[in-house]
Amino acid sequence: MAAITLIEGVTQALAYEMKHDPSVVVLGEDVGVNGGVFRATQGLSEKFGEWRVFDTPLDETTIAGLTVGLAAQGMKPVAEAQFEGFIYPMMEQIVCHAARMRNRTRGRITCPAVFRAPWGGGIHAPEHHSEANEHLFTNVPGLRVVLPSSPARAYGLLLAAIRDPDPVVFFEPKRIYRQYKEEVPDDGEALPLDVCFVLRDGTDITLVTWGAEVKETLEAADALAKEGISAEVIDVATLTPLDFDTIAESVQKTGRCVIVQEAPKTAGFGAEIAARIAEECLYDLLAPVVRVAGWDIHTPLFRLEQKQLPSTARIVAAAKRVLAAG
Amino acid sequence: MPIAAKFEIEYLQYLDPEGKPVRKDLPDFAQNLDYMVELYKLMVSTRVFDTKSIALQRTGKLGTYASCLGHEATHVGIGASMKPEDVFAPSYREYGAQLYRGVRPRDVYMYWGGDERGSDYPDEPARHDFAWSVPIGTQCLHAAGSALAFKLRKEKRVAVCTIGDGGSSKADFYGAINVAGARDLPLVAAIVNNQWAISVPRKIQSGARTLAQKGIAAGLFCIQVDGNDIIAVRKAMGDAIERARKGDGGSVVECVTYRLGDHTTADDARRYRGKQEVEDAWKKDPVKRLRTWLEAKKAWNKKKEDALQHECEEWMDKEVNTYLETRAQPVTAMFDYTFAELPADLVKQREEAMALEKR
Ligand SMILES: Cc1ncc(C[n+]2csc(CCOP(=O)(O)OP(=O)(O)O)c2C)c(N)n1
Numbered sequence: 001m002a003a004i005t006l007i008e009g010v011t012q013a014l015a016y017e018m019k020h021d022p023s024v025v026v027l028g029e030d031v032g033v034n035g036g037v038f039r040a041t042q043g044l045s046e047k048f049g050e051w052r053v054f055d056t057p058l059d060e061t062t063i064a065g066l067t068v069g070l071a072a073q074g075m076k077p078v079a080e081a082q083f084e085g086f087i088y089p090m091m092e093q094i095v096c097h098a099a100r101m102r103n104r105t106r107g108r109i110t111c112p113a114v115f116r117a118p119w120g121g122g123i124h125a126p127e128h129h130s131e132a133n134e135h136l137f138t139n140v141p142g143l144r145v146v147l148p149s150s151p152a153r154a155y156g157l158l159l160a161a162i163r164d165p166d167p168v169v170f171f172e173p174k175r176i177y178r179q180y181k182e183e184v185p186d187d188g189e190a191l192p193l194d195v196c197f198v199l200r201d202g203t204d205i206t207l208v209t210w211g212a213e214v215k216e217t218l219e220a221a222d223a224l225a226k227e228g229i230s231a232e233v234i235d236v237a238t239l240t241p242l243d244f245d246t247i248a249e250s251v252q253k254t255g256r257c258v259i260v261q262e263a264p265k266t267a268g269f270g271a272e273i274a275a276r277i278a279e280e281c282l283y284d285l286l287a288p289v290v291r292v293a294g295w296d297i298h299t300p301l302f303r304l305e306q307k308q309l310p311s312t313a314r315i316v317a318a319a320k321r322v323l324a325a326g
Numbered sequence: 327m328p329i330a331a332k333f334e335i336e337y338l339q340y341l342d343p344e345g346k347p348v349r350k351d352l353p354d355f356a357q358n359l360d361y362m363v364e365l366y367k368l369m370v371s372t373r374v375f376d377t378k379s380i381a382l383q384r385t386g387k388l389g390t391y392a393s394c395l396g397h398e399a400t401h402v403g404i405g406a407s408m409k410p411e412d413v414f415a416p417s418y419r420e421y422g423a424q425l426y427r428g429v430r431p432r433d434v435y436m437y438w439g440g441d442e443r444g445s446d447y448p449d450e451p452a453r454h455d456f457a458w459s460v461p462i463g464t465q466c467l468h469a470a471g472s473a474l475a476f477k478l479r480k481e482k483r484v485a486v487c488t489i490g491d492g493g494s495s496k497a498d499f500y501g502a503i504n505v506a507g508a509r510d511l512p513l514v515a516a517i518v519n520n521q522w523a524i525s526v527p528r529k530i531q532s533g534a535r536t537l538a539q540k541g542i543a544a545g546l547f548c549i550q551v552d553g554n555d556i557i558a559v560r561k562a563m564g565d566a567i568e569r570a571r572k573g574d575g576g577s578v579v580e581c582v583t584y585r586l587g588d589h590t591t592a593d594d595a596r597r598y599r600g601k602q603e604v605e606d607a608w609k610k611d612p613v614k615r616l617r618t619w620l621e622a623k624k625a626w627n628k629k630k631e632d633a634l635q636h637e638c639e640e641w642m643d644k645e646v647n648t649y650l651e652t653r654a655q656p657v658t659a660m661f662d663y664t665f666a667e668l669p670a671d672l673v674k675q676r677e678e679a680m681a682l683e684k685r
Pocket of ligand 1: 460493494589
C-alpha cells in the first residue's frame with residue numbers, strides 16, 4: 001500500500017472506478033495526454049484510451065452539457081473544470097439540468113454525473129483561479145456538494161460520488177493537493193456521503209469546517225490543547241445534503257461553536273450552519289456562534305491572498321472569544 | 327488570390343406552396359402514398375392538438391403554452407426520420423415529432439398544466455427521449471453527449487436535437503455542433519427557423535446568409551430545406567440521420583418555416599409583427615400544401631378529410647378529459663424525486679409538509 005497525496009487519491013479513485021465500471025468516462029480540457037493541469041487524470045488516457053478520457057474542445061458549457069447527455073444515457077461521466085473560477089459557464093447545465101433531471105422526469109431520466117473542480121486559494125494562481133464558491137451550489141436542490149480534505153477522503157468520497165445515482169459537485173481543495181501523504185489502500189472502498197467526519201474529539205468547543213481549512217482548524221485545535229482547551233473538530237465533507245445531526249450532537253456537548261470557511265463570509269455555507277444551530281440548538285449554547293471566514297471581497301492576487309484565508313491564529317482567537325463569552 | 331475554403335448551402339424543396347412538385351425526383355418514401363397519408367394524418371392531429379391546447383389555456387385549464395402552429399411539416403418530418411432507438415432532445419414546442427415518438431397529448435397537457443408527470447412519457451421510444459428544455463439551447467449539448475455515449479458504446483444510434491432560429495445564436499448550440507464535428511459524433515441538429523424569437527426577427531439574430539451554414543464552421547454537413555414541405559424535411563433529415571448512423575458525421579438541417587401563432591399564449595405577436603406578413607405566411611401553410619398534393623394524387627378527398635378531423639377531435643377530447651381527470655400528485659411527490667434516496671434532512675422536511683397537509 002502506497003502513501004499518496006490528496007490529488008493522487010483523486011487519480012487512484014478515477015482509475016479504480018474506470019477499471020471496474022466501463023460506463024465511467026472522464027472528460028474536460030487537457031485531461032487526456034496531459035493528465036489535467038493539476039495531473040489529476042495522469043496516466044488514465046494511456047490506460048483507458050482517448051475516448052474514455054475525453055479531451056473536449058475548450059468550452060465549459062460543452063463539457064457540462066455533454067456530461068448531462070452522457071449521464072442521461074446511462075454513462076457515468078466525471079467532468080473536470082480546470083479551476084472552480086471557470087465553473088460558472090457550467091452552472092446553467094448543472095443547475096437547470098443535472099440537478100433536476102430526476103425530478104423533471106419523475107425519475108425516468110437521471111443524471112449520475114460528477115463535476116470536479118480544483119477549488120480554493122493559496123497556490124499563487126492568477127485571477128479567477130482561487131475562488132471558494134461552494135455556496136453557489138449548496139442552495140441548489142438535487143445536488144450533492146462534496147469537499148474532501150485528506151488523501152483518504154479524496155479517494156473514498158470520489159468513489160462514492162461516482163457511484164452515487166445523483167449529480168455531485170466535487171470540489172478539491174487544491175491548496176492541500178500535495179501537502180502530505182497518507183496510506184490509502186486501493187481497495188475500492190467508498191466513504192459515506194452525507195455524513196460529517198469528526199476528526200478530533202473535544203469537550204469545550206466545536207470547530208466546524210471543510211476543505212483546505214481543515215488543516216488550519218486542526219492546527220488551531222492543537223494550539224488550544226496546549227492551553228488546556230479541548231476542541232472537537234468536524235469536517236463537514238458533504239455540505240449538502242447536510243448531516244446536521246453530527247454537528248448538533250457536538251454543539252450540545254460543548255455548548256460552543258466556531259465555523260471556519262474559506263469563502264466570503266456573507267451568505268456562505270457557514271451562515272447556514274450557524275442558522276441551523278440557532279434554530280435547533282440555541283438553548284444548548286453557552287456563547288454565541290462565531291464564524292471565521294474569508295472577507296467579503298474578491299480573492300486578491302497572491303501577494304495578499306494569505307490575508308484572505310482564515311489563519312490558524314484567527315481561528316484560535318475566535319475560539320477564545322467564544323470561550324470568554326460563556 | 328488563393329482560396330482557403332469555399333462553401334455553398336443547398337436548398338431543398340419538392341413541393342411549392344401550391345402543393346405542386348418543383349422537381350421530378352421524388353424520394354422513394356414519397357412514392358408510397360399510404361405513408362404520406364400517415365404523415366399527413368399526424369400533421370393534422372398535431373394541429374388539432376395545438377388548437378385544443380390554446381383553447382384549454384384560454385379557459386384557464388392550462389398554464390402558458392407554446393404553440394406549434396405552422397411547424398407541422400418540420401416537426402412531423404423530423405420525428406418520422408428518426409428510428410425508435412435514436413434519441414430526441416427537443417426544445418419546448420416540437421409536439422409533432424414527439425407525438426410521432428409516442429408522447430401522448432395528455433402528457434403535453436399535463437406538463438403545461440403544471441404537473442411533472444407530463445415529462446414521464448410512458449411509452450417507447452419517447453420514454454428514452456429527453457423532456458422539453460426550457461433554457462434555450464441547452465438541449466443541443468444533451469444530444470451531443472448522448473451521441474458521444476452512442477459512439478463510446480459503439481451503438482448505431484443517432485441523437486437529434488431541435489433548436490430555434492434564436493437558439494442557434496447560443497453558445498450551447500455552437501458548442502454542440504463544434505464537438506460533434508471535432509469528434510465525428512452522430513448528432514443531427516435541426517434548426518427550426520420560424521423567423522421569430524419572441525419579438526426578435528431572424529435577420530437581427532445573425533448576419534449569416536443561412537443558419538445552416540453555421541454548421542460549416544463546425545465541419546458538419548449542412549443543408550437548408552423548405553420546412554413547410556414535409557417531403558423536403560423528411561428527405562434531408564432522413565439522409566442526415568442515416569449518414570450519422572453510418573459513422574459519416576453529423577449535420578445541421580435548417581428548416582425554414584413560420585410561426586403562425588403567438589410565441590406563447592402569454593405573447594401578443596401583433597405588437598411586433600405585421601398583419602400582411604402573417605397573411606403571406608398562411609399561403610405557405612404546410613398542412614394545406616400536403617393535402618393539395620395528396621388530393622391531386624387522388625390519395626385524399628373531402629370525405630377522408632372530414633373523417634380525419636372528426637377522429638382527431640375525438641382523440642384530443644379523450645386526451646383532454648384524461649388530463650383534466652388526473653388528480654394532482656400528493657404533496658410528498660415534490661420531495662420524492664429530488665434524489666434517488668431522500669437524505670435525512672429532506673425526510674424531515676417531507677414529514678413537515680405532510681403534517682401541514684393533514685391539518
Ligand atoms: C437561456 C434563455 N433565455 C431566454 C429565454 C426566454 N425565451 C423563451 S423562448 C425565447 C425565444 C426563442 O426563440 P427561438 O429560439 O427562435 O425559438 P422559437 O420559440 O421561435 O421556436 C426566449 C428568448 C429562455 N427560455 N432561455
